[in-house]
Amino acid sequence: MEIDEDLKSNTNIAYISMEIAVDSNIPTYSGGLGVLSGDTVRSAADLEIPMVGICLCYSSGYFYQFFNEFGEQKEKEIAWNFYYEFDKVEKPITLKIENKEVLVSAWLYRVIGQSGHVLPIYLLTTEIEGNEDWMKKMTGSLYDSTSRWNRIVQEVILGIGGVKLLKSLGYNNIETYHLNEGHGSFATLELYNELGSIENVKEKVAFTTHTPVPAGHDRFKQDLVKKVFENRMPKEIRNLADDNGEFNMTFLGMALSRYRNAVAKKHGDISRKMFPQYEIDYITNGVHLPFWVSKPFRKIFSKKWPNWRSNPYVLENA
Numbered sequence: 001m002e003i004d005e006d007l008k009s010n011t012n013i014a015y016i017s018m019e020i021a022v023d024s025n026i027p028t029y030s031g032g033l034g035v036l037s038g039d040t041v042r043s044a045a046d047l048e049i050p051m052v053g054i055c056l057c058y059s060s061g062y063f064y065q066f067f068n069e070f071g072e073q074k075e076k077e078i079a080w081n082f083y084y085e086f087d088k089v090e091k092p093i094t095l096k097i098e099n100k101e102v103l104v105s106a107w108l109y110r111v112i113g114q115s116g117h118v119l120p121i122y123l124l125t126t127e128i129e130g131n132e133d134w135m136k137k138m139t140g141s142l143y144d145s146t147s148r149w150n151r152i153v154q155e156v157i158l159g160i161g162g163v164k165l166l167k168s169l170g171y172n173n174i175e176t177y178h179l180n181e182g183h184g185s186f187a188t189l190e191l192y193n194e195l196g197s198i199e200n201v202k203e204k205v206a207f208t209t210h211t212p213v214p215a216g217h218d219r220f221k222q223d224l225v226k227k228v229f230e231n232r233m234p235k236e237i238r239n240l241a242d243d244n245g246e247f248n249m250t251f252l253g254m255a256l257s258r259y260r261n262a263v264a265k266k267h268g269d270i271s272r273k274m275f276p277q278y279e280i281d282y283i284t285n286g287v288h289l290p291f292w293v294s295k296p297f298r299k300i301f302s303k304k305w306p307n308w309r310s311n312p313y314v315l316e317n318a
Contacts, residue, residue: 002087003108003120005170012175013051015041016162016184018155019142020055022109022121027062027080028055030142033210036263037180039288041121045113046288046310052171054162054184056154057082057107057123058142082107082123092128093164097153098228102138103130104161114290114309122169124161152220152228155249159186163194179207179257182218182249188256189237198236198256207257209250209280212270217250219243254278289315 019034020041029035037055044051059082063075086107095102106122113119126138137150139157144150162184166174177187191201210216225233225247241252254260254275261281262268268282289312293301305314 003118003169007050007118007120008170009173011050011052011171012173013049014054014162014166014171014174014177015044015051015180016054016158016177016187017180018056018158018183020053020121022111026085026109027058027078027142028123033181036210036285039286039291040180041111041119042113042288042291043286045111045117045119046115046290048113048115048117049119051119052166052174053111053119053121054158054166055121055123056139056142056158057125057127058139059125059127060140062142082125085109086123089122089165089169091168092130093161093168095157095161095164096230096232097135097156098230100135102126102135102157103128104157104165106165122162122165124157124165126157148220148224149228151218152224155183155218156186156228159184159188160190163187163190175204177205179205179253181208181210181216182253185241185249185253185256188252189233192234192237192256198240201256202258205253205257206259206261207253208261208263208283209254209271209275210263210267212267212274217248219246219248222247250275 017037019029019037021029021034021038029038041053059080062078064078065073065075068074086109089106089108092103092105095104104124104126105128106124109121109123111119111121124139127136138153144154179185179187188201188205191204195201222245240255241247243251260278261283262271263283263285265282265284268280271280290309301308301315308314
């Protein structure tokens with residue numbers, strides 16, 4: 001079932017994240033970034049914020065851990081079948097990777113808020129008919145470490161593919177593209193091609209940085225960027241992302257954002273030292289309380305404080 005056209009028309013925020021933990025049993029996250037993203041979209045749905053999410057659909061790379069009869073820890077790979085959980089987006093978009101045309105489709109997952117408000121999440125995938133076998137593997141594993149080429153390609157799919165998919169589906173009134181960490185920063189390139197200037201792009205973009213750890217700030221060799229984009233990367237965009245000869249995705253996202261935030265007060269202090277050329281606010285991470293409270297306590301809370309889900313402050317004196 002497709003998303004209602006009125007909902008699309010009213011949606012003005014696109015939330016782009018490499019991970020979104022929409023459900024603990026669905027392999028679209030690996031850690032804190034995804035957990036926070038999941039709580040963000042659940043809270044947004046409860047608040048009826050007109051938002052749509054963009055992530056990738058990872059069909060492999062996850063496993064269950066267990067102990068065998070000898071007490072040894074073993075792993076069993078998860079083979080996920082998205083047909084049973086999501087609706088398929090029937091019309092794929094096309095992306096240019098090097099000199100190849102790659103088809104990108106998506107699975108639709110709906111986050112339902114307390115009032116029934118629907119927040120759509122589109123999980124992009126290249127594992128579709130029409131792509132060559134090697135193309136189908138592009139979105140196979142989260143943070144694919146087999147090659148830097150595949151890593152940058154995933155981020156092209158997330159950022160550029162995310163913007164193009166939303167346009168193709170009729171989300172024509174997006175006012176803010178919220179980049180949750182630098183992985184989605186190539187969205188700014190697609191917006192630049194559409195809007196024509198850096199200032200116009202900045203009016204459309206907000207950026208959240210999550211960690212000072214180097215692993216959270218992707219850098220790619222300029223030769224690799226040139227290989228993937230050929231002549232499709234404007235020089236002024238490439239210059240904004242330059243980090244001592246490498247292409248820094250965090251630099252790109254921050255340079256092309258009107259607003260930037262860290263995720264704690266101390267993290268804000270550190271981020272401003274790391275990126276002194278930018279104004280960086282902070283918003284302390286929170287959690288989506290109804291999701292994390294256990295069923296027995298939900299029952300107790302609902303009996304004692306019927307409105308605790310919509311007003312968690314009533315639990316301050318619990």
